[in-house]
Structure formats: C-alpha cells, structure tokens
Amino acid sequence: MIYTLTLNPAIDASAHISVPFARGGLNRINRIRRDPGGKGINVSKTLRNLGEPTCACFLSGGSAGRVLYDMLVEADIQCVCAEIGTGNTRTNLKITDSEGYTTEINEEGPAFDFQASAAIRKRLLEMATPQDVVVISGKIPPSAPTDIYRTIIREISHRGIRVILDASGEALENGLRSIPFAVKPNAAEVGISEDVESAVKVCSRILTVGTSIAMVSLGEKGAVYCDRSGVRMFAEGMKVDVKCTTGCGDAMTAGLAYGIANNLSPEDTVKIACACGTAAALTDGTQAPSAGSIAGFEDKIRIIRI
Ligand SMILES: Nc1ncnc2c1ncn2[C@@H]1O[C@H](COP(=O)(O)OP(=O)(O)OP(=O)(O)O)[C@@H](O)[C@H]1O
Numbered sequence: 001m002i003y004t005l006t007l008n009p010a011i012d013a014s015a016h017i018s019v020p021f022a023r024g025g026l027n028r029i030n031r032i033r034r035d036p037g038g039k040g041i042n043v044s045k046t047l048r049n050l051g052e053p054t055c056a057c058f059l060s061g062g063s064a065g066r067v068l069y070d071m072l073v074e075a076d077i078q079c080v081c082a083e084i085g086t087g088n089t090r091t092n093l094k095i096t097d098s099e100g101y102t103t104e105i106n107e108e109g110p111a112f113d114f115q116a117s118a119a120i121r122k123r124l125l126e127m128a129t130p131q132d133v134v135v136i137s138g139k140i141p142p143s144a145p146t147d148i149y150r151t152i153i154r155e156i157s158h159r160g161i162r163v164i165l166d167a168s169g170e171a172l173e174n175g176l177r178s179i180p181f182a183v184k185p186n187a188a189e190v191g192i193s194e195d196v197e198s199a200v201k202v203c204s205r206i207l208t209v210g211t212s213i214a215m216v217s218l219g220e221k222g223a224v225y226c227d228r229s230g231v232r233m234f235a236e237g238m239k240v241d242v243k244c245t246t247g248c249g250d251a252m253t254a255g256l257a258y259g260i261a262n263n264l265s266p267e268d269t270v271k272i273a274c275a276c277g278t279a280a281a282l283t284d285g286t287q288a289p290s291a292g293s294i295a296g297f298e299d300k301i302r303i304i305r306i
C-alpha cells in the first residue's frame with residue numbers, strides 16, 4: 001500500500017471562458033471541471049490509475065472538505081481524513097481564456113490544526129506497515145510549524161516505514177534532516193538550474209546525509225536519479241505535445257513510489273517515474289495520466305548511466 005499525506009489539500013476548479021479574460025470585468029464560465037487536488041492527493045490519483053493500492057490521508061475542512069472526500073470516493077480512491085476545527089478546504093481556480101492564457105486564483109488554505117494533524121498521523125501509523133510506503137508532499141498549511149515534515153518523517157521512519165518526500169523550501173530542508181528514504185524535488189526546489197551536472201551534485205549531497213534515493217526532476221529536460229548503491233542515471237525528457245505541465249512532478253513521484261513499493265530495479269523505477277511525468281504533460285490541469293498512456297511511454301524513456 002502506498003499512503004499519501006496531504007496537510008493542505010484542495011479542490012482544483014479548472015474553468016474555460018470563450019472570450020479573452022476581462023480584468024476587472026465580468027467573466028462568464030462556459031465549462032468547468034472540479035478535481036480533487038493537493039500534491040499528495042495527485043500522487044494517489046496516478047497510483048489509482050496504475051492499479052496500485054493507495055490511500056490518501058488528508059486534513060479536511062468544513063463543507064468543502066466533505067465535497068473533496070466525496071470526490072475521492074467517487075473516483076474510487078481510498079481515503080482517510082481528520083476534520084479540522086475551523087475553516088474550509090481551499091479551492092484553487094484556474095481560468096483559461098480564448099487566447100490560451102490561464103489565470104490562477106489560489107486560496108491559501110485554512111489555518112493549521114494541531115489536533116487534526118495529530119489525529120491523521122495517528123491513523124496513518126495505525127494503518128501502515130514496514131512493507132508500505134508513505135509519500136509526503138506539498139506545501140505545509142499556513143501557520144504550521146516549518147519543521148512539521150521533519151517531525152512526521154521521524155515518527156513514520158521510526159516504525160521502519162519508507163517515506164518519500166516531495167516538498168520545497170524550508171519544508172524540504174527540514175524534512176531532509178529526518179532522512180526520508182527518498183526525495184523528488186525539482187531543480188528550482190534545490191536551488192539549481194535544469195542541468196544534469198548540478199542535479200548529480202545535489203543528489204550526491206542528499207545521499208551523503210543518509211537518504212537512499214534522490215531524484216531531481218528537470219522539467220522537459222528529464223530527470224536525474226542517484227541511489228546509495230552508486231547507481232546514477234539521467235533519463236532524457238521526451239518531446240511531446242504538452243497540454244499542461246502542472247502535476248507532472250506529482251505523477252513522477254507516484255511512479256517513483258510505485259517502483260519503490262514494488263521493489264523494481266532502479267532502471268525500471270526511473271522508467272515508470274519518467275513515463276508518469278511525461279504522460280501527465282498530456283493531461284489537462286492536474287488530471288492524472290491513464291495507465292495506457294503511461295505504459296506507452298515506459299519503453300521509450302532513454303536512460304543514460306552516468
Ligand atoms: N514540458 C515537458 N515535456 C515533456 N516532459 C515533461 C515536461 N515537463 C515535465 N515533464 C516530465 O515530468 C517530470 C517532472 O516534471 P517537473 O520537473 O516539471 O516536475 P515539478 O516541477 O515537480 O512539477 P509539479 O508542478 O507537479 O510540482 C520531468 O522529469 C519530465 O519527465
């Protein structure tokens with residue numbers, strides 16, 4: 001089982017308008033779709049499509065949180081939530097206009113609730129076994145302690161459960177100090193430009209501290225994978241007709257988790273992770289790629305040993 005933990009989930013609303021976006025004016029939506037969102041939940045969406053058992057654990061806020069729960073149940077994604085005392089789960093609105101411009105209006109999300117956070121972590125620890133993998137990803141909620149991931153990773157790893165961290169900024173830095181089993185930041189999140197040499201250096205530095213697998217994604221250029229056994233690979237990015245790159249990293253993290261949970265070889269893990277990321281570039285918004293689309297890319301990923 002691959003558990004995902006999302007402390008600040010969202011409902012992603014993707015709207016289309018048939019005229020140019022009117023700043024300061026009335027914009028009439030001609031179609032809109034709502035998807036469960038938030039990085040951990042996106043990871044569970046891709047895993048669900050891969051047929052991999054997954055459970056999305058999240059903090060739920062008010063009526064919007066209940067809607068999110070229902071959306072996940074409808075999408076056939078197993079989930080567990082803890083209700084926060086006050087506030088609503090956020091909605092992130094993306095408006096794409098007739099000229100192809102997308103305007104994003106994102107809520108920050110409700111204030112952090114310590115009790116609910118403790119409750120969801122307790123549930124997670126009751127359910128997960130050392131064979132399982134836990135993916136922790138996304139921004140931490142406003143007002144949460146910046147070392148919250150560090151605390152959570154420590155308590156999960158203590159039980160012998162492997163943690164994959166996909167985060168940025170202070171949450172990533174702090175999380176790394178608790179030595180997650182694997183990490184999947186993008187280039188900007190580790191402060192480098194999208195080049196292989198810098199990515200290898202960063203991966204080596206991360207592995208020195210004790211993490212077993214470091215994968216740094218480089219957008220359309222591909223990704224670098226290094227592990228503690230000395231395997232180093234560069235997977236070239238593929239030229240595809242990109243629809244939307246939001247969520248590519250989440251899909252890649254899902255593929256990485258899939259490889260780890262199923263004890264795939266490093267090469268097969270990289271292949272499926274990159275296939276998931278590539279396939280996600282072909283979907284709208286944060287919709288997860290289909291198993292068929294992922295399988296179609298898997299054997300086409302070119303891997304260079306470095
Ligand atoms: N424009 C693109 N063309 C082809 N493949 C892409 C493109 N963008 C991303 N990918 C694939 O997806 C993987 C992850 O992308 P990226 O590095 O953008 O993740 P990220 O910045 O973490 O994304 P996210 O918005 O989900 O956090 C890449 O390594 C690559 O395999």
Ligand SMILES: [Mg+2]
Pocket residue numbers: 166185186249250
């Ligand atoms: Mg990312």
